[in-house]
Amino acid sequence: MGADVELVSPFVLEYAYKRSTGPVIGRFLTSLRDGRIEGVRTAAGRVLCPPVEYDPDTGEDVQDFVEVGPCATVLTWTWIDAPLRDHPVQVPFAFALVQLEGADTSMLHAVCAPREDMATGMRVRAVFRDERVGSITDIAHFEIDTGVSKDLVPNEATEPITRFKAPTRLEYVVAAGATTAEFLRGVLRRELIGRRCPSCEKIYLPPRGSCPTCGVRTTELVPMAQKGTVTTFSVIRIPFEGQVLEPPYAAAHVLLDGGDTPLLHIVGDVDVDLVRMGMRVEAVWAEQLEPTLASVRYFRPIDEPDVPYAEIRGHV
């Protein structure tokens, strides 16, 4: 790999959220599981669907539940020729705001109908899934109302819905940025290059494009020594998801000679019980270099006297 290597990386952010529903949404989702649609009536007599816990006009609690639909009127719509991965229908369909019979507001959902039949004001009917779990997608979609409803497959579950799984996933392509890219290209040459602040003269490694203390751009590149001192450490003895090394191993702050900021890395080639503050170490490079800090496999002890605590106390 040379200087022209493209320093971009895919990145996925996922959260396995579960959400609690509260009493109003919970009852709405329970009604969907049971193959019915319920709205809520406000003190002023408006029927809201999908239900919310308060009247958006007044902030007052909503009153009783009212069954609405399953027939509805399309108020507006748009056509989806090529459905996205997260869309509820995977053939061409319409997203629409549909006003359910008996409701004073409209609800967003999918309408499955031929494109040429789509029109504002058209009558549609909710189509429920056979397997329902307590979700807005228990309504598979709406279809043109022919006056005949499909038989509902009954649901065995009777417990009210109080929570549900709501996993999220976002995908990114992250670029290293000019400052980090310059550092990572150095790593490909077995060099560790810091940056010096022109104002306070501190050397940052990994480099920062802007000095967090002074708020000015760092400008000067400083190739660093590859020997340093362990300023603090922790021995990892338990396994965890995503772990790369076999426990036990020591994670440590290593202050490279002449530098001002310690580098978080691993201390290896030594019994973890012998790792200590002030220990002198040097970088051990991997044979196959890649543009990440993992190209330094670990730091290993060298035969030099320990550095007294007084000299590293500002860098732990």
Next chain:
Amino acid sequence: MALRDVHVAGFAQLPNRMNLDDYDEAEMVQEITAKALADAGLERSDVGFTCSGSNDYVMGRPFSFAMAIDGLGAWPPIRESHVEMDGAWALYEAYVRLQHGDVDVALVYGFGKSSLGSVDAVHTLELDPYSLAPLGVDPHAMAAMQARLLIESGETTEAKLAHISCRSRRDGNKNPNAPHADEADADALLADPYVREPLRAHDLPVRTDGASCVVLRVGGGGPRIRGIAHIIDAHQPGFRDLTTSASATKALAAAGGAGGVTVAELHAPYTSQEVILIKALGLGEDVTINPSGGAHAACTPMVAGLTRIGEAALAVRNGAPAALGHATSGPLLQHNMICVLEAE
């Protein structure tokens, strides 16, 4: 209690571009804050309160706003706050903070990148998690349903929307801080296919990377904030009249109205939303709309609203007696802020 007079003392932005890969968060913040303070003739040590707007889902990393503080030189420790919203709401917080009376200068910034991931997917995640997000509805589809209501009620036409796009992109091409856009005549654009009927590619915002910064100061000159207010509507699109924006109308009234305003910078990502805002705010033909190209020509997440207020301040500096900056948040103009600036 009388409000303290707050002025826009400085404004700076990074050019909105399709890709600002070379900058990390701290580098963006370092550059715009230094430039805005220089524009105001102030030093970092003059700043009494700092507030920012950004979004971790947009930047793809937790606590990205905390990393961005490295660009500030926050030592000795500073008074600092953050909103997970457009920087316009950070400006509102700073305006309120200045009313406390103990500090006189506030630094406000927003930063965001469209190039890292999918801003559309982030907008879907911002929707109600019970009834909307599970449907995976994308923001263009939502905007299209709003645009259809507008067209079918006779408020606009697809051709008028195409003209709005042409004007915005032409103005954007004169603004060095907006990305270059290919200019086409409206008739040609109307031959393009729909992305989300009735919206075509030219009706959608140009999504960009960027950052902007405003310095607020009590006294000291520069465009004065005559009124600022923000109001929110119900989240559910089906609970609102989508052909107007009730909260934008109320926010303008709460900010004291648009009297004397000759320039309006509207945070209208979609062409159809410009039509809605002009109606909701009662802006006449004597008001120049989005001379910068607006958020339609350069739509940087968490930045486009703050930039509208900054651009309105520039309009006042350049001779407008009064100018209006608008910012929006939430689906289909749910939440709206109005900031009216006037010459001293």
